[in-house]
Amino acid sequence: MIEDATLIAEVVVSFLLVVAGLFGLVGSLGLVKLDDTMRRLHAPTKATTLGIGGVLIASMIYSAVFLDRLSFHELLITIFLLLTAPITANFIAKSYMHRHVDEADLPPTEGPYGWAVYDAVPEDERPIDTK
């Protein structure tokens, strides 16, 4: 009975590691294959989340079944990753737009002000109080 459980855990852990490895590889491949910075941004923000997620779940199962202790570091790594990945992507997108994208190529905002990368609202009219 216990051996069965170990075997199932081994299979699950190996499966997760293989899937995670494949997604990590595809994410890196995307960086090479896609041909423009905005497109390249899509590869690491997505294909790698499942890659890292798979490794983390595998690690949790492994330490619970084979090392007899629960590990929660992995949950924290997931949370930090989900918090930081969109922000880095947004920073890269904005700096790329500053240097290489012409405002005329973007869809208009259809409001009184342009996109925040190119336009600014006077301080007393800011919709969000940043002070």
Add this chain to the structure above:
Amino acid sequence: MLRRIFPHPQLTLMLTVVWLLLVNTVSPGNLLLGLVFGVAIPVITQPFWQKRPVIKRPLRVVEYMALVIWDIVMANVVVAYTILFKSNARTRSAWVRVPLDLTSPEAITLLAGTITMTPGTVASALSADASSILVHCLDTDDPEAVRDEIKHRYERRLKEIFE
């Protein structure tokens, strides 16, 4: 008085839990140290928490998280397919403007994060008056459908949670 020691009880609880997760063992000493951080940090950062968002429906938050995690898994498969099997010439990237109904900064931040983590879209910029958000699509034939899906699937739910 209680309010001055615990200006932000949820933050106190969260910091204590995160500390216990970081040290990975629950012992009285670690719990005490976690509580010290949990009390000290909200008191020190108090001036930054003047206007706090109010979560109207906590259960909807759980539903939203489950939906986003599921979408992230699907996003991985879709983007992996595009990378592996579509030539660059046939991949149609587009900029899409999504008008926003959300007004709270926290809700807009969550929406932007969700957009970046889900199928083939990256939130790139906000308009200067925060009335619309600029999204880059990796591969789409119908930019309007993408806009409608973001509005219907994510923004509507966030609006229910925050406003």
